[in-house]
Amino acid sequence: MVNEDLNVIAEKEQAARKKIVIRCCMAAGCMSSKSEAVKKNLEQAVNEAELSDGVEVRGVGCMKLCCEGPLVSVDSQNALYEKVTPENALELVQTLKGGNTGIKRGDWNHPFFKKQMSIVLANSGEIDPERIEAYIAVEGYQALLTVLREMTPKQVVEEMVKSGLRGRGGAGFPTGIKWGTVAKTESAQKYVICNADEGDPGAFMDRSVLESDPHSVLEGMAIAAYAVGANQGFIYVRAEYPLAIKRLQTAIKQAKQLGLLGSSIFESPFNFNIDIRIGAGAFVCGEETALMASVEGKRGTPRPRPPFPAESGLWGCPTLINNVETFANVPPIYRKGAEWFASIGTEKSKGTKVFALAGKINNTGLIEVPMGTTLRQIVEEMGGGAPDGREIKAVQTGGPSGGCIPAQHLDTPVDYDSLMKLGSIMGSGGMIVMDDSTRMVDVARYFMEFCVDESCGKCVPCRAGTQQMLHLLEKILNRKATGHDLAKLEELCDMVRHTSLCGLGQTAPNPTLSTLRFFRKEYEELLQPEEFGRYENGEARALK
Amino acid sequence: MQHASGDKRFKILEAFMKKYQFRHDALIEILHKAQELFGYLEDDLLLFVAFKLKLPPSRVYGVATFYHFFTLKPQGKHTCVVCLGTACYVKGADKVLAAVEARAKIKAGETTPDNELSLLTARCIGACGIAPAVIYDGAVTPRQTPETALEQVKGWISHGQ
Incomplete structure (x- = not known):
């Protein structure tokens, strides 16, 4: 393989390109909504309509707006079709001959797409991921060639x-x-x-x-x-x-x-x-x-x-x-x-970041934005806010190692350092939106339970500490805890954070700490008066 | 040397180990294959793997029990895996799970006494865009509610109907 071979493959691939390309999402999300059958039916419909000389049906990677899958795009119409079913594939192909269709159309001009900047996902939803020729045709492996030939x-x-x-x-x-x-x-x-x-x-x-x-x-x-x-x-x-x-x-x-x-x-x-x-x-x-x-x-x-x-x-x-x-x-x-x-991004965080937008939000899916984009732009403009007219309460980033960022901090730019300052982390890019029906203490309990399950058991602070913190969180949720328990929880958070062996234990208290920081009231509302624990039959007294 | 039971699957497994030259670092791959062939990892199977790889049984057992993907108990004919990832959770996966638990009269991680249905949970299957997701016999199904889930597993639960 030399430079010329690479170019030959790329040229051959470009020459084989048909006039119209129908792209059908073949990533795991859409495939679970039968996109494989959609693609099969599209191909069949194209053949039956005798359009196969000028139309290619191409299976591509993620087309990003996962919640509206299966997604199909037709480049000649600049159209994005949403929730396509195997049954209406024929109807979709007929539009190429001037037919009409009632299939829901997406809007490429929506901020969800417009505000994206694709570096990592540039080929996602464009090329067939199962063919190396397709990757080579979009300058694939050129970087490797340059590096090997011209650089030490x-x-x-x-x-x-x-x-x-x-x-x-x-x-x-x-x-x-x-x-x-x-x-x-x-x-x-x-x-x-x-x-x-x-x-x-x-x-x-x-x-x-x-x-x-x-x-x-x-x-x-x-x-x-x-x-x-x-x-x-x-x-x-x-x-x-x-x-x-x-x-x-x-x-x-x-x-x-x-x-x-x-x-x-x-x-x-x-x-x-x-x-x-x-x-x-x-x-x-x-x-x-x-x-x-x-x-x-x-x-x-x-x-x-x-x-x-x-x-x-x-x-x-x-x-x-x-x-x-x-x-x-x-x-x-x-x-x-x-x-x-x-030149892209902020001073200390360069480039773009891919986020998986999910949870209580209208547009769920994959987004890639330049570093420094604010959370508000992401969840309100691109994500379209919370469904059913509810209010966004918090955004969770970084999974079990991250924290919850409350709505009042939505104007924070997304970069490593700003999120760290808020007690969360950038993490790998999961972004879960929570609306006002979410109880934050329950969220903390959910993540702590996760850490208890996933602690490998090698070091004591993580193995025993997470177990005890979960116990305390459950006690609070069951309305059996007092201010003492909350103090104990905070003390444990600090201890586990500083003494655990690896990142799992060191960050396990993060969801609890960040919800305590921003939603302390929710914890305190569940607490019992101090004398609660002194009575043996505390529950009976609390009910009075 | 053949396995005493004469079960052909042991031969397939041994051929797989040979492909990896009985290397110790292939243990997890080999256990994946063993579980694929047998459905679950029983003690005898783990001992067979340990013997063939010349590893102490404790090491093989240790690895098999450490990873969630490996199961040491037989599974039911059908499986229902409820994803409990954060996105699914905030969208009500816990209610889906509770509904199936109540109908099948088993807890997550258990199998019905007639060996028809195993109810499992997953930490996140990465299908957050279509939450809550449930995997019925290997097929990821989007946007589940307690009602749709019960409809799916109805045929797999013989009792209580």
Whole structure:
């Protein structure tokens, strides 16, 4: 495979492009609403209408507005059709011949689409994720070629530092610095790992990226491997995402066939292979040291850091671990340059961020916005506010490690530091909207229960501490707690936060702390007077 | 050496292990395959895996019990997995679960005595855009309510009707 071969494939693909393309969403959300049957019927209808010479029905990745799925778009009409059923596929195809249809039409000019800025999701909903040719036709693997031909590993790292990209897994560590550390560590064997163990409930960005554009992740990993000097990569993906696993397997196979993975990539001395490792349902495996233990086939328990994986990771070798979205950001950075990337976003948070918008909100789905966009723009303009005329009460970011941001802080710009100041975190990008019918103490209890279940049990503060905090939260919810219990809860939060071994325990109190900070009244309303606990039959007294 | 039972599935499993050269780091992949073949991981099966990989049984048992995806008990003929991710939860997945629990007279994680239905929960299946989602026998189904869920599992519950 050389430059010309890549161009030949791209040109062939562009030449084969038909005049009209009907795109049908084939991501997991729409597929659960029978989009596979919709696509089949569309193809049949196109054939029957004898339009197949000029019309292509293409299965594509996520088209973002998941709540209105299955989604179908027709580019010649600039139309987006929502909630298409297998039955009205024929009617939809007839519109190409001038027919009318009653199928609900979406509005591309709605802020939900207009305010998006696609870097990571640029190919999502556009190309067929199961064909490498489609990816190559949109300049795919060009970045890898440029990097291998024209840049030294050192220059690659420097370019990444310049871009200002920060890890999209949640913590926001500067990617360039991480790459530099792994590159500098001397070792005959190094590894690159893609963390696709998207465990946060309410987050589905990584799933969508893997289902919609798997090759961008592979290309990003290959560039990273070249920069740090690794020859073996792993993608650790959740077993709950069977479609993502299937598409990754297809993508890796195709890339190997074309020589874009394997030995002597682009006739350079660079070799790189990727294997998939399937998780088995443990939230803690999203933590990097636990993830590495799991890749080694062991129980996924974390270990203290340092040494960091960059120095001693998988089987004791220097290992680079980045999130799916981080890797997906890599090819565009090398295609368009670090300056271009650094010009997007805020001073300390560059580029865009993909969020999974869900919960009590009208438009649920996937959005990609520049860093610094305010929460209000996201939930009110793009998300269309809460359904049934209710008020938005809070926005939860960062899953069980994050916090609830109350409505009065909706004007906060979304970037790593602003969210941190509010006691939440950027997290991987799950954004759950809660309306005024949501009880915040119950939300805190929900996340604490999650942490109790998912604590691996290795360190005492997390194993026992989360259990006790859950007990106290339930006591408050059952109206059996006093101010003493609340004080005890706060004390425990502080203790677990500072003494736990890994990120799971250290952040487990966050949902409780942030709801306490902004919705303390809701807790206090449930409390009993101080003398409550002194009576043996407290409940009877409380009822009086 | 063949498994004493003569069950062909052990042979398939062994071929799978061979593909991974009986490497210890493939243990999780191998357990996935074992569960796919047998439906669940019984002690005998875990011992077989441990023996073939030359790993202590404690290590194999430790891994099998650590991960939620592996089950050590037989599952019912049908499965109903209610997603309890945050998005599903705030949209009423807890009520869906409670309704099925009450009708099937089992708790989440249990199987009906006639082995017809296993009721399970998931932490998040990433289908938040169509919450609340429930997986009936492997098919993800969007926007469930207690009524639609009961309609789905009706045929799988023989008692109480």
